[in-house]
Every structure is written in C-alpha cells, then in structure tokens.
Amino acid sequence: MKDVFAKLGQDFFSTVLFLVLYLITGDVVLATCVAIAGAVAQFIRARIKGEKLDVMTYASLALVIVLGGATLLTNDPRFVLAKPSIGHFAIGAIMLRKGWMLRYLPPIVSETIPEYVTIAGYAWAALMFALGAGTIGVAMSGDMKLWAFYVSVVLMGAKVAAFGLQYVVFRILVGRRLRAAAVSVP
Incomplete structure (x- = not known):
C-alpha cells in the first residue's frame, strides 16, 4: 500500500506543487514555473538514481511542459488546469x-x-x-x-x-x- 501512495505522489507531484504554491501566493505564473521546474527536477533525479521510468512518467513530464508552456505563453491558466x-x-x-x-x-x-x-x-x-x-x-x-x-x-x-x-x-x-x-x- 505504501508503494501505491508513493507512486501516486510521484505522478501528481507537479499538480500538487502547482496547487499548493498557487494557494499560498495566488500567482499562476509563479506556480506554473515552479511546477514545470519540479517536474523536470523529479525526472532528472529519477534518471540519476537509475530508476525505471514508465510511460506515465514521460507522459506526465510532457504534459507539464506543454500545458505549462501554453499557460505561460498565453497567460491563461486553463491549459495547466x-x-x-x-x-x-x-x-x-x-x-x-x-x-x-x-x-x-x-x-x-x-x-x-x-x-x-x-x-x-x-x-x-x-x-x-x-x-x-x-x-x-x-x-x-x-x-x-x-x-x-x-x-x-x-x-x-x-x-x-x-x-x-x-x-x-x-x-x-x-x-x-x-x-x-x-x-x-x-
């Protein structure tokens, strides 16, 4: 059961990071930038540690970067939301x-x-x-x-x-x- 929650935490890390930071600051751009940076850092850490990365990890990283980037380019949070x-x-x-x-x-x-x-x-x-x-x-x-x-x-x-x-x-x-x-x- 502990593994399940750890995996869910990894899968939703950037979303939780975005949500917490937005609730604290109210700044969509800052929350989006930190969520993207967090997702990239999480990916790099997993690669350095030699962890096996599944399709969901790559998909999640791609979504965070693409949708977060669209949010930053358009200044419209609906993409990341x-x-x-x-x-x-x-x-x-x-x-x-x-x-x-x-x-x-x-x-x-x-x-x-x-x-x-x-x-x-x-x-x-x-x-x-x-x-x-x-x-x-x-x-x-x-x-x-x-x-x-x-x-x-x-x-x-x-x-x-x-x-x-x-x-x-x-x-x-x-x-x-x-x-x-x-x-x-x-």
Missing part, C-alpha cells in the same frame, strides 16, 4: 479493459461475484471520464479557487465515496451469494 483531466481520461480508458479490477480484489470477491466485478470496473471507468470532463469544465471557468476545491476535494471525495460504496455493495453481494450456496448444499 486541464492537465488532471488527461490523466483521468487515460485511466478511464485503461479501466475499460474487462477484468482489470480482478487483481486488486481478494479471491473471495473475484471468485464469488466476478460478473459484478466486471460491472464495477466499467463503473469506475465511467467515473474517471466524468471526473475528467468535470475538471475540464471547471478549468474552462478560469476560477482558480473553484478549481483548487474541485481538484483537492471533489476528485478525491468522489473516489473515496465510490470505493466505500463498492466495498459495501461487494460485502452484501458476497454474503448473499455465500448464504445462498450454503442453503443449496444438502
């Missing part, structure tokens, strides 16, 4: 693969209710697409405080709520299925 949506769309596309979720679940769930796991996987993909679209909508408004709230509270809150709902539903479904199987065994 839209960056998290691209990640959500990419993750949503990956989640469209049938059975992607099976490896993350305990065997009792994947063996007892596999059809519901597939449905839940598609529901997660739909959630990622909806959150990505919401991010673009909020970014297009240009309201930095609304964007900061959306990215830090709504995006995380929606995922936590979905995880909690999934947990409860899976527990109920597994319990029902196991009770029905116990009753049908003579």
